[in-house]
Amino acid sequence: MSDHVLVVGGGVMGLLTAYNLAAHAGRITLIDRSAVGQESSWAGGGIVSPLYPWRYSPAVTALAHWSQDFYPRLGQRLAVDTGIDPQVYTTGLYWLDLDDEAEALAWARANGRPLAAVDISATYEAVPVLGPGFGRAIHMADVANVRNPRLIKALKAALSAMPNVTVREQCEVQGFLLDGQRVVGVHSAQGEVLADEVVLTAGAWSGELLQTLGIDLPVEPVKGQMILFKCAADFLPSMVLAKGRYAIPRRDGHVLIGSTLEHAGFDKTPTVEALNSLKASAVDLLPALAEATPVQQWAGLRPGSPDGIPFIGALPRHPGLWLNCGHYRNGLVLAPASCRLLADLLLGREAVIDPAPYAPQNRIPL
Structure with a gap:
């Protein structure tokens, strides 16, 4: 058990990492450069599936399946x-007019997922x-879809109720503190913060932070824009996806179009x-x-x-530093499994999923 774990980055990865570790560490400090959960964790659509799950590697699939099965329990x-x-x-x-429908159905059979072709008339009956x-x-x-701003609020509230967890917002991290090669904390806008273990969950900013250690992490920002409509609560009964764009209904009638x-x-x-393009897609899907x-x-x-596969695990060149970042388009989808795996590795437990595909030492030039 580590006495003090410092989590750098307060999106869903950082919040859920802290949530998973809180019962096993003496203290947890979570630091965010602004307010927690205001970046991609807030901005995403919250579909609890990759948009095209059959197009991803088994590494992404393994995390997605574990998370999809776990999300209802987490929400409750x-x-x-x-x-x-x-x-x-x-x-x-519903996925509509896919070019690779045969591949999607073959993937579903191989992975035991309940994906099936449906008659188009039945689709129009289900989604008038x-x-x-x-x-x-x-x-x-x-x-399912998760209302990600509410997920962020719930995780922050859960952490705020834990006596051994401190959340520090508006505290930008500028680099890492080293004792030899070991990472022992961070330089922040509010001074040095020492810790036994440091977990980097800084999303699109993770690559910039690792550059301060001379490490080239292939994680870069990729912008996504969305629009939101307010409709009747029963307007859209199902998520629909066509031509790379999707519509997501919330329980109260809000409908997200992205991205x-x-x-x-x-x-x-x-x-x-982007507004005009998204509006055109919205009207194509839902006139x-x-x-x-x-x-x-x-x-x-x-x-x-690369390939949307996150980096999860220790950095051998710098003991004390752990990564849980680089989830690309699937951060909300993969968060429960990714954060459980990170906790397993940091605590020396049997890993819930084979950690090898995500191990930083196998994928970053060190």
Whole structure:
């Protein structure tokens, strides 16, 4: 057991890492450069599945399946403990007119997932507001979405109730403290913070921080923009996805449309071009939205990584430093499994998933 664990980055990875470790460490300090959960964890759509799960490697699939099975329990536990319901909402998901439908169905058979082709007329019966002209559909009934801003609030509330956890916001980390090669803390805007173990969960900023140690972590910001509509609570009964764009219903009638994929550095400015493109996709999917005005538009920065495979585990060159970052488009999907795996490795327990595909020493030039 470590006396003091410092978690750098307060998105869903950092919050859930701290949540998993709190019962096993003397003290936990979580530091964030702004307010917790205000970057990609807030900005994402919250679909509890990769958009096209069959297009990912077994490494991503293993984390996704564990997390998908765990999310309902996590949501219930947080709702009971904090009074804040993250609204893990099982609506199912329809994929429309896929070019690789055969590959998707073969993947589902091989992985035992309940994905099946459905008659297009049955799809229109199930989702009457769906736009015309779609010819084929596949459906997975058990796909949920989580209301990610509420998940962040619930995790923060849970940590705030733990006497051995300290959350420090508006505290930017500028580099790492070393004793020889061992990482023993960080330099921050509020001074030095010492710790026995440091876990880096800084999302799109993780690569910049590791550069201070001369380590080239292939994680970079990838901008995504979304828009939000307010509809009747029963307007959209299921998530739908076509041509790379999706519509996600919340329980109260809000409908999210996303998202763009842009390489624009750390710029998070919403653009008119993205707004027009997302509105056009919204109307293609759900023509009734032609008469609606988006109530909000925003942008976030995904932590892009090669093949979307996160970096989870220790950095052998710098004992005391652990990574849990680089989840690209699937941070909310993969968070429960990733944070459980990180906790298993740090605490020396049997790992819930084979850690080898995510091990930093196998994937970063050190």
